[in-house]
Amino acid sequence: MLYSQRIIHPEYICDNVENVALEKTEDIHFFYYKQIQYIGTIREKINVSYNDSERYSDILENNYKKTNNDSLNKEFKERHYDNIKIFVDTNTLTPLIQTKIDYSKITEAEVEAEVDKINDGQASTKEIPQQKIYYDGFPVTIYNLETRERIIGFGNNVAIELEALGKDNLWKKIYNFRKYNCGTGIRYIALKPNEIATVFEPRIIGNFKTKFRYRLGNIISNEFEGSINDNYLNELKE
Numbered sequence: 001m002l003y004s005q006r007i008i009h010p011e012y013i014c015d016n017v018e019n020v021a022l023e024k025t026e027d028i029h030f031f032y033y034k035q036i037q038y039i040g041t042i043r044e045k046i047n048v049s050y051n052d053s054e055r056y057s058d059i060l061e062n063n064y065k066k067t068n069n070d071s072l073n074k075e076f077k078e079r080h081y082d083n084i085k086i087f088v089d090t091n092t093l094t095p096l097i098q099t100k101i102d103y104s105k106i107t108e109a110e111v112e113a114e115v116d117k118i119n120d121g122q123a124s125t126k127e128i129p130q131q132k133i134y135y136d137g138f139p140v141t142i143y144n145l146e147t148r149e150r151i152i153g154f155g156n157n158v159a160i161e162l163e164a165l166g167k168d169n170l171w172k173k174i175y176n177f178r179k180y181n182c183g184t185g186i187r188y189i190a191l192k193p194n195e196i197a198t199v200f201e202p203r204i205i206g207n208f209k210t211k212f213r214y215r216l217g218n219i220i221s222n223e224f225e226g227s228i229n230d231n232y233l234n235e236l237k238e
Contacts, residue, residue: 009089010046012038012139012198017095022136024205026229031096031135031202033178034158036189038198039063042143050097050200055186057156064187067154072188076151079159079217084150084191085143086160086214086221094200095134102131136203140214140221141196149190152216155180158189158199163220165211166233173215174232204228 025031037048039059051057065072101111106129114124140160144150153159159177166172180186191197201214206229214221 007085007087007143008042008044009087009092009141010043010196010198012092012094013045013047014094015047015049017093017134020095020134022095022134024136025202026204026206028162028174028204028228028232033156034153034160034199034201035156036060036153036158036197037094037139037200038196039189039191040195042194042196046198048094048198050095051156052097052099053156055155055180060156060189063190063192065151065190067183067186067188072151076154076159076188079151081146081150081217081219083145084152084216084219085145086216086219087141087143088138088201088214088221088224089141090138090203090224090226092139094137094139096137096200096202098133098135099130100133102129105129137200138203139198140201141198142191142216143196144191144193147193149192151188152191152197153177153189154183155186155189158197159216160199161215163213163215164228164233167208167230171213172233174228206230206232208233 033054035051037051038046110126111128114126114128117124142152157178161177162174163171164174206227208230209227211223212226213223
């Protein structure tokens, strides 16, 4: 098992994030999909290049499984695991990145013109400048301590769900696992024995302080403290 069943929490080294300004968000849906930033054997230090691809990732090619398989479909539907662990490390900074068009350097009309050229099969004549916005975040790592591979998601999206301790002191679900509008071509993600998979989650802010945890099927992570706007609490379900 992983280092003789001793859980190691890796140090994630992110590319090009030194001395960047970090934004925060109140929107629980802002970073919708749960993209895998690392998958593979556990190491004490892991270099990561941020991955915002929504439906497919090159790093998952050896972990993909077809969805038209009755046993895999049943496993994902049930999502019952014997020895999967989830660790949330809020003490580690792993920024999430949003890439946007930099409209301070180009007009909307110029962007539309360039897009029309590309759609018509023509060569673009003007580069569309982009800017990166960095958001405060932390890693959530899933450990497979079982002797067989287990399905943990699909596309490039781990099926974790966020739960919060409500004002009535009961755990309630903030959102279900994220789904695609169209599932054509989407494949399951299998986490192999002794492998880990890591996603980066945004540090949500709000006016109500409480405790949170992540769930993958029947598996629950460690609890951690944070905040959320109390208007979201009215949407929570037990």
